[in-house]
Amino acid sequence: MLTILLIAALIVWIIFFTDAVIGFRNLDRLEEEPPIKHGPELTIIVAARNEEQHIQRSVMSQLEQTYQNIEWILVNDRSNDDTGTIMENIKNLDSRINVIHIEQLPQGWLGKNHALYRGAQVASGKWLLFTDADVHFKNNMIAKAISYAERLKLDHLTAAPNLNGRGIWLQSFVAFFLFGFSYFKRPWTANNPRSKNGTGIGAFMLVSKSAYVAFGTHEVIKLRPDDDLQLGMRMKKAGFKCRIVTALHLLEVEWYPNLKEAFIGLEKNTFAGLHYRMSMVMFAIVGTFISQVLPFFTVFSTNQPLQLISLANIALIAFFYTYIIKRMTRFSPVLFLLFPLTAILFIYSIIRASFLTFKRGGIIWRGTKYKLSDLRGRK
Numbered sequence: 301m302l303t304i305l306l307i308a309a310l311i312v313w314i315i316f317f318t319d320a321v322i323g324f325r326n327l328d329r330l331e332e333e334p335p336i337k338h339g340p341e342l343t344i345i346v347a348a349r350n351e352e353q354h355i356q357r358s359v360m361s362q363l364e365q366t367y368q369n370i371e372w373i374l375v376n377d378r379s380n381d382d383t384g385t386i387m388e389n390i391k392n393l394d395s396r397i398n399v400i401h402i403e404q405l406p407q408g409w410l411g412k413n414h415a416l417y418r419g420a421q422v423a424s425g426k427w428l429l430f431t432d433a434d435v436h437f438k439n440n441m442i443a444k445a446i447s448y449a450e451r452l453k454l455d456h457l458t459a460a461p462n463l464n465g466r467g468i469w470l471q472s473f474v475a476f477f478l479f480g481f482s483y484f485k486r487p488w489t490a491n492n493p494r495s496k497n498g499t500g501i502g503a504f505m506l507v508s509k510s511a512y513v514a515f516g517t518h519e520v521i522k523l524r525p526d527d528d529l530q531l532g533m534r535m536k537k538a539g540f541k542c543r544i545v546t547a548l549h550l551l552e553v554e555w556y557p558n559l560k561e562a563f564i565g566l567e568k569n570t571f572a573g574l575h576y577r578m579s580m581v582m583f584a585i586v587g588t589f590i591s592q593v594l595p596f597f598t599v600f601s602t603n604q605p606l607q608l609i610s611l612a613n614i615a616l617i618a619f620f621y622t623y624i625i626k627r628m629t630r631f632s633p634v635l636f637l638l639f640p641l642t643a644i645l646f647i648y649s650i651i652r653a654s655f656l657t658f659k660r661g662g663i664i665w666r667g668t669k670y671k672l673s674d675l676r677g678r679k
Contacts, residue, residue, distance in 0.1 A: 302598055306609045309591040313616040316483045320620065323488030324627055328448075330459055330547040335443030339450060341369045342442065343425030343509075347415035348433035349377040349666045352386055355433045359390050359397075367443040372397040373423060377415040377666075378405065383433075398422070409522045411668055416527075417518035420509075428512055430505040430528075434553055435461065441550040445506055448545065455511035455540035458532055459504035460487075461551035462630050470559050472635045476642040478628045479621055480588075485529075490536055490544045498536025499544055502528035503553050511540050523675055525665060526569040548630055563649050568665045570653035576676045581654045588647050592617065596640040 344362055348355050359374065374397065376384040384401055391397045400418055405411055416430050427446065449457045463478070465471040481487070489497040505528055515538060521530045536542040556562040574580035595617070599610035622633040635642075657663055662671040 302594075302601075303603075303606050303609060305590050306595060306598065306606070306613055309595070310609060310613050310616065312591065313613065313620060317616060317620045317623070319486065320482065320488070320623060323486065323491075324623075326491040327488045327627070328543075328545045330441075330444050330448060330545045331549050333444040333448045333451075335366060335440045336447045336450075337366055337368060337443060339367070339369060339446050340426035341371065341424060342367070342427045342429060342446060343371050343373060343419075343423035344429045344431065345373045345375065345416055345419035345423065346431055346433055347375045347377055347412050347419065348379065348383050348387070349411060349415075350379050350381045350383060351433035352379075352382040355383055356386050356390060358431075358433055358435050358437075361437040361439075362442075363394060364439045365437065365442045366440050367446060370396060370442065371423070371425060373400060373419040374398070375400045375402065375415040375419045377402050377411050380667075405668065408674070410525060410527070410670060411666055413518045413522045413524070413527050417522070420512065420517060423509065426509060428507050428509050430502070430507070432502050432553065435503045436552045438550045438552075441547065444550065445504070445547075449506055449508075452543065453541065454506075454543055455508050456498075456500075456532060456535050456542040457504075457506040458490075458500045458528070458542075458544050459506075459547040459551055460501055460544065460628060461503045461553050462548040464552060464554045465631075466554075466557065467559075468635070468638070470556065470562065471631050472638040472642045473559055473562055473645060474555050475621075475625050475629055475631050475635050476639070476646055479624050480646065482624045482628065483620075487544050490532065490542050493541075496537045498533040498542050500528040500530070500532025501544070504547065504551055505531060507531075507535075511535065515540065523670070524572060525663060525670075525675070526572045529573075546627065548628075559645075563652060566649050567653045567656055568663045570650055571657045571663075572675065574650075574654075576672075578654075581650060584650055585647055588643060588650075592643040593640055593647075 374387045376387055387399045391399050420428055463474050465474045487499040489495040490499045515535050521527050524530045556565050595610040595613035598606055601607050618636055621636050625633050662669055
């Protein structure tokens with residue numbers, strides 16, 4: 301039985317690896333795009349709740365952009381720290397900055413989605429950039445992104461940033477998360493015009509305002525904790541022209557400060573990413589264990605055929621992991637040495653997030669509880 305399972309896993313890894321090699325040929329590096337200084341107006345919308353530690357550094361990096369035709373809308377989403385005060389102080393530095401303070405969350409909305417929607421309502425730019433409050437921009441990031449989007453006549457462009465992590469365990473977890481995201485979501489398919497598959501990354505979501513309005517705005521996804529992914533997926537499915545690029549040397553974000561915070565952060569969207577279905581949770585747990593943990597145990601088997609198949613699985617996983625990591629992160633592929641332990645931690649994060657979602661009857665995100673019945677009813 302183990303031999304059959306590992307043979308099946310080996311076949312799957314061969315398919316995934318082949319798919320990734322072909323797919324990454326269509327995944328451009330934004331660093332290679334020539335920047336422009338002048339072009340259509342861009343509105344950058346930053347939604348923040350209790351981000352006093354990050355908001356100033358992020359916005360200041362945006363103010364240093366070589367691209368000039370920008371306005372900013374900073375949305376303070378019910379913060380109870382100094383986020384709002386910091387936004388007002390930044391506003392005094394540049395007349396292009398506007399600040400919106402949200403005091404109450406309307407029924408039927410997630411806080412971030414509502415804040416981004418409010419910002420978009422008053423935006424005047426041809427392009428809208430939805431970004432998070434902890435993202436750091438290199439000074440020609442915007443100039444390259446607008447150039448790329450205009451040249452290809454896109455409706456939606458998302459960029460994969462460099463994800464920072466402190467310490468080897470957090471780095472290995474981030475690397476594993478990106479590895480899993482790559483084979484589960486196949487982000488490169490967003491660049492295939494024949495594919496209905498799309499993707500989105502919250503650090504950088506550039507959307508033409510006309511396409512955003514025609515799509516239906518954030519109202520379409522107002523109760524999705526994975527709003528970035530859903531926006532990209534649904535816009536592509538609706539027929540809009542979407543692409544994903546990497547920007548590892550232009551865009552940077554600290555995913556989470558430590559492993560504990562990563563587990564807490566994943567509480568909000570793990571179950572959503574598995575379509576709120578326990579069958580998908582079980583499939584993810586069992587599938588991850590069989591394909592990414594089991595070979596590291598069975599490789600010590602005294603059964604030689606089983607041992608050889610296990611070695612083949614490990615070798616192919618290592619090739620696939622290295623291939624993905626070198627294209628999606630700036631981490632060292634040496635982190636693969638922790639792969640089986642990180643896979644177990646990832647399984648734990650799925651179990652933990654799913655259990656807490658059921659126990660609480662929903663998710664708690666930025667201090668607000670959202671009922672599971674509401675989340676499921678508005679997928």
